[in-house]
Amino acid sequence: MIQPVTLSAAPPHSADDKTQPTSRNLGLDGLRGIAVLAVMTYHFWPSFLPGGFLGVDLFFTLSGFLITGGLLKSMTGRRFPDLRGFWLRRARRLVPAMLLVLVICTALALLAVGQLPAGLRWQWAGALTYTSNWMQIAHGNSYFSSVEPLYFQHFWSLAVEEQFYVLWPLVLVLLAGVLRKRGALMCGILVVAAASAASMAWGFDASADSSVLYFGTWTHGFGLLLGSAGAVACAGGQVSRRGRSQRARMLIQCSQILIICCLLLAFFVLPDTSAATYQGGMALFCVAATVLMMTLRNSGTWGYILLSHNYLRWLGQRSYGLYLWHWPLLVLAQTIFPPQAQTAAVLCVIPLIFLAAQLSWRVIEQPILQYGFILTLSGWAKNIAGRTLQVWNGATRSFGAVATLLALVLVPLCAASVLMASPAQSQLEQQLTLAQIALDEEAKAPAAEEQQPQATDDSRQENSTQKLSKNETARKKFTGLDVTALGDSVMLASSPQMLKKLPGISIHASVGAQIWDAPARLRELKSAGELRKVVVVGLGTNGDVSAGTLEQIRSVIGAKRELLLITASAPRQWIGHVNDSLRATAESDSKTHIVDWARTAPTVDDMARDDIHPGPHGGAAYGQLLADAVQKL
Template sequence: MTSLLRTAPRSPATAVAVRHPDVPAGRRLSGLDGLRGIAVILVVVYHLFPPVLQGGFIGVDIFFVISGFLITGLIVAEHDRTGRFSPRRFWLRRARRLVPALVPVVLVACTAAWLLGGDVLVGLGWKLLGAATFSYNWVSMATNTSYFGSGQPELLRNLWSLAVEEQFYLLWPLLLLLLLRVRRPGLRLALVVALALASAVWMGVGFSPGSDPTRVYYGSDTHSFGLLIGAGLSLLLRPLGPATAGGTVAAPAARRTLTMMRPWWGAAAVAGLIAAAIWLPADAAAAYRGGLLLVSALTAVAIWAGVAGDRFGRMLDTAPLRYLGERSYGLYLWHWPLLVLVQLVAPFGRGPASVAATGLLTLVLAVAAAATSYRWLEMPIRCQGLRGAVGQLRAKVMRVSAPGTRRRYRSRAALVLAAAVVLMLLVGTGASVVTAPTVTTAQAEVLRGQQALAQAAQAAQAQAAKDAAAQAAGVVTETTRGSNITAVGDSVMLASAAELQAEFPGITIDAAVSRGMDAAPEILAAQRAAGTLRPVVLLGLGTNGPVDQADLAAVMRVIGPSRELIVVNAFADRDWTAGVNTELAEFSARRSQVVLADWSAAIAPHVDVLADDGIHPGPTGGAIYADSVAVALERLPGAAPSRAPGADTLQAFRVR
């Protein structure tokens, strides 16, 4: 996301880097600050108040189109004005524009994360490398980090879009200079449109319904169509030749009609963007197979209507939207790290009220940080360069200090204090990388469970040999409490494996990370076919997605009327958790052979014994998990004691 290149610190509109056919020379493009303000509102609301705008992530695509439009205009304008273009100077200007605001965000966020500790530090070294090299999107994909995941707090996640834009800025000037050699403007524009469509098609092809869309969302190859559409709009609004008099060829009557209808087209485009922000889900195929492309096209229409300088552009540039648009870069940078940090320290608890409180606190801090960055860092460096900005700041300190010797000492003290703060932030950032744990607390608990299962498997083999020898000798072996229980679960059950084994010796546990209820019928059917499915089946599969009635019906068909079932509900701060728990409660209430283990109610008063993700239990939490299963086990009508593990009486069974 890039902001404006301005020639003055304060202005209601964007500098005319791109001539619009109806905009006189010397005017500034209107509407872009307001459109940028709308975009940052959508993104911030999407992150801070997730239930409000499920499609607010489209704000990033609005930024992409604006960026492609402005950057292309700057390049072409310089090329037309001077007959040449220096990519080196362009890249230096981009760095001067983007880096000063980015550095304090990274240093402050990493230092605060180091002071807080925990999961927020995991993988931070790689993320810092991505931030420093503007390759955050590819680093995230290489480390299997999901944009849409909520399991681990990712401090600098929002830098992915900055990386996509910077990679575009690196390659686009070189490609554009080649395109400018094409003498036919129509062909030049067609080539840009073809590139945009190719990127959009590649996103659609790469998207797999039901899977995590991070790859196609983060990829510079799959998510550059917005930047290219903005670039194409910039080329479209360039003079196409002497006969056009600075505009596109159009009959006078058609031109008058177009001019008259332009504000209405712009208003309709903005209305379409708001509708997409409300109703376009981030995990829907519609978003990646045409939805985001449509958002980019609507943004281009809004830009076209706004830069003409008529009433639509003035409407977009209302004071609040213009204020946010001018500070949108800083607000975008600050809001996400602040949200992660506030969630770690704010004592708001869970639920809608806590989400609102956390969001409001983060919003206040982010707006204050963005305003400070814009006033004291971004604008001075943008207008005067780093050295000039430091000199101006020193002069201001001198003016407000006491006269004479005291003025000089206070000036030096202020500079020393500033240097000390920067040094502390550098030390804190370095420490955040050096002291970062290798795995999250949730991953550590899952590894503990995997080790418990591995040890139990070895012990089971040894016990099986002893039992075989005892049976050969005619000795009756003692049945353990868990010998009649087959457990199938997700990572929460896996983290509780050691405690389940202690509570129910002899239990068999098949648990895996990211497993959902849809996997249960196949797993249970395989165990039934192998003769290892026991009289009591324990299912803990509600953490990773909604529970479907068809899957529960399939489970009942597999286990048959002779077996009993315990279903464990879920405890996780995820959209589907409430629905899962309601579904399982109703399912168990309608069937005498099914009992609910209320893990959610049991763990709710003891969230401090969970990992940092608030989902996976440690040893104490695992004991609570096992106790909730024990309570449910006592409520079962009772499995037939004579039935051997794996016995099957499934013929003609139908779910009630």
């Protein structure tokens, strides 16, 4: 028979309830605090902590470990777990704080009047049904390189956990019935976890966006499953200090410190774009976290003492609120503040996040956890009735009561008005859509000069060059009719101005385009006879340049064509390496030239809030920069 494990702490997106024992694993609280700090730092300063997104995997592992431990305890004596009570406790922990964030943050979006968050209605639908991850996949949202981040994008992880809470108790009962021994059950869960991790590794493609793998419940469910396997392994009960040799105790304590150091190191060395991250890195991180949790059952170990520090415990207990509040408040602040003051936006919003999380914990989360929905709601109703009576009777010093009542009425009304007014697309998305329409119309109606047959390979180019008049050969100047441009959404945003600066230019730009796709795309254009004498490549915003890519580009276009490489400008960690590679290629080839957008972009005054995409003035600067480079050839 499987022995239960004591549910000693609340899961990261779950928490205390009436069935929880008084003893609490304070070390797991501290581990939760580290997880939420990592996620927040990753969102605030992604270049400083490129692997901070792994804090979500740490949350997942904690949830699997603690939820499964509680379920095993409830299955003592082969009893069927009280699923109704289990799901009710999860609802008490998750729903109230989430509803509070949805309503208040949606109402606060009025502060960004003129730039209301887009797609709020379907984001609300995903949040309320805990299907945000699948909603974002269906809408083509990218977690790592989206044009503009969703207001409630972070709710995807809550959806994955809630889907686990709904399905896992039933699966666990089934597995426990088939695999009756604890060791067999643990091995069975590990096999499922390995299959989940393998599906992520197998599905990873460096040339495609990885958000589908990251958002997917199955492909990203291995952390929850590994934590569950750890809970089964610990189901024998609390480990006693007695009978353990000093050497074994020292080994456990040293392993705890080593694992903690490895987890912290992973936050710095496993970026969200690395193949190693998806092909085993995240899974190994969750394995290490699970082993650490299994050793934290004894309160006297070094790891337990370190992780049970008061500040880490405080963060861990409020981690759910911190996670919920930090993202929409950050997005709102970055919208309100100008692009040049994004650091100030982050610094201003941090204390607001902690204040909101603390108030949510004290006013909403704790009362409902302690007294349940009915008693808490009835208490709130009595309080509201009393304040209403105060105002009605005109009692002195009733300002606080009036303010409370106004907030209870106005905040939901403001939230409803924002939901109704929320556009389907953001301003930047609308700008890119209009630019794409303009490019499509330009492609359908080519200028008369473009009807001349273009060179399709090096031999044709050489033959046509020999037919040029002596004056044209001496001139050696190019116009837009001689230029083929390949780029990403930055070029797409600038394309209307590029068409004005270089009439007749052929632009092939799209959202999310990657630099490693350039050789294949240029090969298609060359085969179709659309590759002109000057080739412009404006890529690198969405991913690093892999070895040999730039050499392949030169090989495809041939040795006689001029190649213009536009440097990238974005607050992303790979940009420096991309630009270094572009400049090194230009230095080694006389027919390759740099168009230094990275140097010009910081001087543009109308960049989008992501500090990547230019507005109309920035697009004009982008187009002028390219036009000047073409004229100098």
